[in-house]
Amino acid sequence: MSDILKTTFCGVKFKNPVITASGTFGYGLEYVKHIDISRLGGISVKGISLTEVxxxxxxxxxxxxxxxxxxxxxxxxxxxxxxxxKLPALRKHDTKIIVNFWGKTLEEYVKVAEILDDADVDMLEMNISCPNIKEGGIAFGTDPEMTYKVTNEVKKVLKNKPLMVKLSPNVTNIRVFAKACEDAGADAISAINTLLGMAINIHTRKPYISNVTGGLSGPAIKPVAVRMVHETFSSVKIPIMGIGGITNWQDVVEFALVGAGAVQVGTANFVDPQIPINIIDDLENHLKVNNIASFSELVGKADFSK
Amino acid sequence: MVGKIVRNQKLNDKYYLLEIKCEEFVREAKVGQFIMINTRHQDYTNDPLLRRPLGVANIEGDKFSLVYMIVGKGTRLLSECQKDTEISFSAPLGSTFTLLRKKRTALLAGGIGIAPVYWLAKTLKEAGCVVDLYYGGRTMDDVVLLEELKETTDHLVVTTDDGSAGIKGLVTDPFGENVNSYDQIYACGPKGMLRAVSEIAMGADVPVEVSLDERMACGLGACLGCIIYVKEGDETLQKRCCVEGPVFDGSKVVWDTVCK
Structure with missing residues (x-):
């Protein structure tokens, strides 16, 4: 494997820019039977909280x-x-570990972050955008002041690990939230989390999901995600990890062009665990064939001239 | 894994038998396990997105077969797959039935639940067990492969809700009358039926294993979309239907949470 995909993202050196997204890859270990997870740039583990949920x-x-x-x-x-x-077994694999975390209260966010700051992990991803729980999560991600506050408080206790904040698409203007994160000292932004959605069984007339609403993910949301990464990129200077419906190398290039310095593959891991590996191979091939020296050369290079 | 379709045979308007050649799978798979199959035979579409969980119905030589029912878009697309098409799947997945030798066993299948039961019946028969199969469906279209099943069972009792095949009524009725004559019960079918079978078996103090079906995104234990609640001692534990299941001890499943 060549160095062409090596990507430094807020100081962390990833072997490639393809990371598996939180909530779609368990604690990484679930996939060991199916793929060589050390091929991945990184793994963002299932959202961790202070106590078991x-x-x-x-x-x-x-x-x-x-x-x-x-x-x-x-x-x-x-x-x-x-x-x-989970962590000791995951650490045996040569890939970067991003720990996605969340809290029900501001204090919980800070406490979990403090604990993880001393752990053997590479980066933290703060989830303020889960649409599926009543307390915490989205409450912090849909109010810019709360976004600033939780980012600022967490940032204060972090001494070792870079902090990436995962933003919600369920807002009118994501720029405001991106800016709030940057102002509060976040090192990076990941976008987007799932879009709030719903589906009804027309025969039973009941919602398909007990929570009534759920988060929509997969290729269906990719155009929304591309737009929001573009908006984020044009309003902050900190790096962005692009997420939303990525299933192939072309999607990754598209996200890079609108400003994603790295990407996360989510729902595609459910579809076929081989997909992130295929993306890495295909992306490398694309760069080589087109004489693009590195992935970072693509970042933010979309042409909006008329 | 990738396999090649040997036949995709229409059994009736609802049911199909799909036979796939794949040595790797045949080498590794154990009775009760399932696969997540890609129903799209073209790669240029993302719809349907997710693979479909299907129980394995039989293994012969380097081939295995699935029995599936047309439910929605995915299974309809699958039914259009032609012979020699290469088809991809994650497999083998999940837990297995406990195999016994020379015991008296009752197997119950409801509708499409026949898939894993077919292979189980064959395996138990080869292990010298007495195999009685109680097989129920709504109508005669929901009970398939009866000739093949006769060969792999000692007694085959068929029931239908409308009486169009076999005895009119629920599959649990004839089974309930004989429950005391078995050492082990196995069942696969609708959740309500599995609950009833488990309660009858528990009442007679006969061990019972059920194969459960839940909506699944990954089938690999990552999405946590297929949780089954199971009692262990005083605790209620969350198990993933795809990894710790699909086969569970029917006496431990918290049926109120499963049958809603």
Whole structure:
């Protein structure tokens, strides 16, 4: 493998810019049987909270046209069990580990961040955009003042790890939120989380998901994500990790052109665990064939001239 | 994994039998496991997006077969796949049935639940078990492969809701009368039926294994979309239908959470 895909993203040196997205890759270990996870640029693990969370009642998922709805409810083992039971095994694989985390309250965000700052992980991704839980998450991600506050408070306690904030698309103007993160000292932004959606079974007349609403992901949301990464890129200077419906190398290039310095592959991991590996191989080939020296050369190079 | 379609045979308006050649799968798969199959035979579309979980119905030589029912877009597309088409899938996935030797077993299948039960019946028969199969459906179209099933069972009891095939009524009725004559019960079918079978088996103190079906995104244990609640001692635990299941101890499943 050549160095052509090597990507430095807020100081972290990734072997390639393809990272698997939180909530779609478990704790990484679930995929070891199916692919060589050390091929990945990085893994953003399932959102971790201070204590174990059981998640929402079933049913939790439903497929929709070129996408899916989910309302898992941030089920996770909690930070203590993550560090003890999951991280050591994951660390054995040569890939960067991003820990996605969240809290029900401001204090919980700060506490989890503090614990993770001393852990053997590479980067933190703060989730202020989960649409599927009542407390925390989205409450911080849809009010710019709260976004500033939680980012600022978390940033204060971090001494070692870069902080990336994952933004919600369920806002009128994502620029305001991106700016709030940057002003509060965030090192990077990841965008976007899922779009709030809903589906009804016309025979039973009941929602397909017990939570009634769920987060829409998959190829269906890609144009929205591309637009929002573009808007974010044009309003902040910190790097952006692009997320939303990526299933192939062409999608990755598109996200790079609008300003994504790296990308996350999400729902595609469910479709076929081989997809992120194929993307890495195909992306490398694309750069070579077109004499593009590195992935970073593509970042923000979309041409908007008329 | 990738396999080649040997046949994709229409059994009736609802049901198909799909036979796939794949040595790797045949080598690794164990009875009760399932696959997540890509129903799109062209790569240029993202719809349907997710693979479909299907139970494995049989293995013969380097081929395995699936029985599937046309439910929506994915299974309809699958039914259009021609012989020699290459088809991809994640497999083998999930837990397996407990295999016994020389025991008296009752197998229950409801509708499409016949898929894993077919292979199980064959395997138990080869292991010297007495295999009685109780197979129920709504109408005669929902009970398929009866000739093949006769060969792999000692007694085959067919029931339909409308009486168009076999005995009119629920599959649990004839089974319930004989439950005490078995060492082990196995079942796959609609959740309501599995609950009823489990309750009958528990009442007679006979161990029961059920194969459950849930909506799944990945089938690999990552999405947490297919949770089954299981009692262990005083605790209620969350199990993933795709990894810790699809086969569960029917006496431990928290049926109120599964049948909603």
């Amino acid at each position: 059981p998640g929402n009642p079933m049913p939790r998922i439903m497929e929709t046209t070129s996408g899916m709805l989910n309302a898992i409810g941030l089920q996770n083992v909690g930070v203590e069990r993550f560090l003890k039971e």
